[in-house]
Amino acid sequence: MGVNLFEGSKHLVKSREEAFEALFKSEYARVAGIANRVLADPHEAEDVAQEVFINFHRLHSASAQFAPAWLHRAAAHTALNRLRGRRRREKREQAQAPEEASRTVDPQRMLEVNEDRRTVRAALARLAPKPAAVLVLRASGLSYAEVAEALGVGTGQIGTLLRRAEAALRKEVTRGTSI
């Protein structure tokens, strides 16, 4: 009898691990994509994605219905938080710029691209968390319904939120380049 109980428990543990693995494999690319949209840095984006999955696994069951929405939201917020750690980011970009430039045929163009990216990321970091998350999630290919679920708002609000966020980002970018 006791042995059967233990076996049952083992199966539960195993199925929980399997559920997590399935969730990881189906959502990892998207979670890393969201983080990359914010950070424009694939290595750091994967770092964020792994941190997000580890946090999720420590706290929640992979079979929970809210799992994908939780992961998308956490990816956006974790990446945005990192972006706001401005000093660290600036250091990294300075180190990375010559490396990227050396790989391109047109170093001048690459410098411009890096400068644009830095300006856009700085503007994104200045936005309030919700508009920033709406922009990033939508730009990462999530549907209106998926963005709404990740942020816990009604699908009907997403259009308005998105429009306001787009206008706000453009304004911030303009402000950043005119300083």
Add this chain to the structure above:
Amino acid sequence: MFDDPDALTSSDRRHYAGCPDCQARYAGMAEDARAVATLLATPDVKVDAASAFQRIQAEPAAKPRFGFTLPILRPASRTMFAGLAASALLVILVATAFANVLPFFQPKTVEAVPFQVTDIQALSALGDYGTVMWSQQPQPQVVLSAADAKTIAGFNAPVAKYVPAGVSSTVTYAAMPKAVAVFTFDSSKAAAAAAKTGKSLPALPKGMEGAKLTVTVGPAILEVYGNLKANTNSSSQDINLPQLVIAESSAPVVTSSQVTAKQLENYILSIPGISKELSAALKAIGDPSTTLIIPIPIQYATSTSVTVQGVHGVAVGDNTGLGSGVIWIKGNLFVVAGPLRQSEVVKVADNLR
């Protein structure tokens, strides 16, 4: 609208065709949307999910401690509150496993013990000396009503006669049938742990091989006040923190087979190679009394002794003044906690029926 063609109904479309204002606004929005799409364009990140999965599997933090997850706490992962609740649950479980009474131990009162989070993590090293298994997994579930919670837990959900002003009247009920964990001592694992230090296992007392400790927690009912779906989108730091949480659970019960819990604890403490942290954790919770140890993370909280419903209880106050809780045993184990002042929490507790 710009990127969602279905957003317009046919009547909207007719209006739009003849309204220059709407057309101008649309042109502005479309321009914003196109500009932002360009601004946020990044090269695709190429990932290898299989190898990424292997990397995080190698990370010990990826595994839920003691195989326990908290499906009802949703994303409150970074709050002190969730940390407190999770560590309290875990330590209640493990602390009782090493109490010093045979055939069973049932705490009648509570006592606070400050601990370092690392001490508690050291307890997972118990797996080096045997197996820890859930013979009945904790299966907390969200239910629709107090009546449903009663059906699962077998006792009435507590009713708060006093709720501080400003606390939402929306209550979410969760309930959990009893859960049973079993620790089975395994001399071959213990010998392997001892061998790492180049020493052999001390002689096994009679009955030690295969000795079991069975810990039963719950059934339990949890009531969460606050609209958990509202205000969840501002940032990951201030997401759906409950306004008030009330929990009632049967006090945990531990039974042992073949040897007493104290004998088992003493024997594990005598095995060569036991870490200083695990040894300290075991000694701290092996207090030979019928007292339930309430762990208070040193860096987060202070605790005081209070009287609740005429019995001794422990009140936990967050150092920042942002949250507090009170824990007591009166037949069952009760917890009231929330981002409130301590006096309010105690008043809620005193008026619980």
